[in-house]
Amino acid sequence: MKALLLSAYAADSHRYWARGLMAHLEAIDWTLIELAPRHFQWRVRGNPLSFMSEHDATLSQSFDLIVATSLVDLATLVGLYPHLGRAFRVVYFHENQFAYPLGEQQARRLEPLMVNLYSALAADRVLFNSQWNRDSFFDGVAAFLKKMPERVAPARLEALQRDSEILPVPLWPLDQVSPCEQGAPSRILWNHRWEYDKNPEDFFAALEALSDSGLEFELVVMGQVFRNAPEVFEAARSRLARHVTCWGHQTRERYLEELGKGGIVVSTAWHEFQGLAVMEAVQHGCVPLVPERLCFPEYYADDYRYDGSRQALTTRLEQWLLSPGSRPPSPEINAWTWRQMRMRYQTRLQPAK
Incomplete structure (x- = not known):
């Protein structure tokens, strides 16, 4: 199986997960494309342009499987490369923007929410690293859709929620773990x-x-x-x-x-x-x-x-x-x-x- 692994904001935990996939599912022929974790607002909305500018030749190839993190604007990417729509598409949620806490003087922006939502809708399957992540995503989507001027309720969301699964980021094995001291100094x-x-x-x-x-x-x-x-x-x-x-x-x-x-x-x-x-x-x-x-x-x-x-x-x-x-x-x-x-x-x- 030929697979494309896409990470739009390759923070440490995302890299840990991506390399775990490639190392432990070695029967899959992986191609990894990732973008550095900086300029978050630009990255989350502009990642299709970055992918297109830097990896056009790779994206023009055919794949059997696409695995993308939830910050990848998968819907736009498939629009730019329609042949990618023939692959089996999985979106993995390390986090979701609907439940991301705001800092001081921050306002909730629509773009990250929409990217999460459209990427899920463009997927054949969505996976979450915890039940909290899954529940807060679908609860957040439901509340968000109620705010839209026109009432919308994509049926595909119901199927995605029903078929989604909780799969934590697995830990790499350790060669040896030393016993930890329980005494002072703590x-x-x-x-x-x-x-x-x-x-x-x-x-x-x-x-x-x-x-x-x-x-x-x-x-x-x-x-x-x-x-x-x-x-x-x-x-x-x-x-x-x-x-x-x-x-x-x-x-x-x-x-x-x-x-x-x-x-x-x-x-x-x-x-x-x-x-x-x-x-x-x-x-x-x-x-x-x-x-x-x-x-x-x-x-x-x-x-x-x-x-x-x-x-x-x-x-x-x-x-x-x-x-x-x-x-x-x-x-x-x-x-x-x-x-x-x-x-x-x-x-x-x-x-x-």
Whole structure:
């Protein structure tokens, strides 16, 4: 089978997923086209022009399968290359713009919503990385369509919703995972993108409260750093300097090495459709502490969740730092690996028989 894999905004998690597909579904003859993750508003609306300008010869070929991320404007691309409409078309939703939280002074723009919607309608099958992602997408579409001047209700959306499936981004296998130390000094990890939607303010406020109370811990802050990171990071680095053992964007090797040292991996996110960063840390033996919202209840039992408030986070961390034995063990992650999910992917990337 000859397949075209399209990624319009190749952020770290999208690249991780795309390379996993190609490495673990090796019977498929893959061709990958991806665009750098920058200039989001231009990228999401202009990606067909970028694809056309840079990859016209490839797009002019015939394929049996097209797998596209949800930011690919697949409807426009098929309009520009009609022969691509003969391929079996799958759209994978890492996230959806209907549930993306807005930052300060941001307004909801129509273009990303329409690209998500039209790409889904142009697909033969849509896949989501979590139930939260799927539900918030179709709920968001329903609310959006009600705002249109003319009443519209595409029947195809009902079929897509009925036939869609939840397929998380699988974890690559590890050669070896070192057992994580549960004793002091305790380590607290942040390994998310440095952006407002990950809510770093709550994370650092909790740690400053713990530090002010005299508790000892090590702090590891990693993740993807962009040109305009929230100001709270630099301020927190100064205030928490005595705790910091690793700070900033790291090479992949150093990143995995730090995860392998163990600790408590924390999320305070307002936006998370799967939480791959937390999953990677869990894969290395870290204990997750995640809010009671978004996708997290799907993946983590009650023992690993707090009610989402800053105070509850501070209280749970204090308990786990003072009494490491009170922490639950790191969750079992076998169900999230390529070894377990390979056949499901292989089945869903083919037409129903």
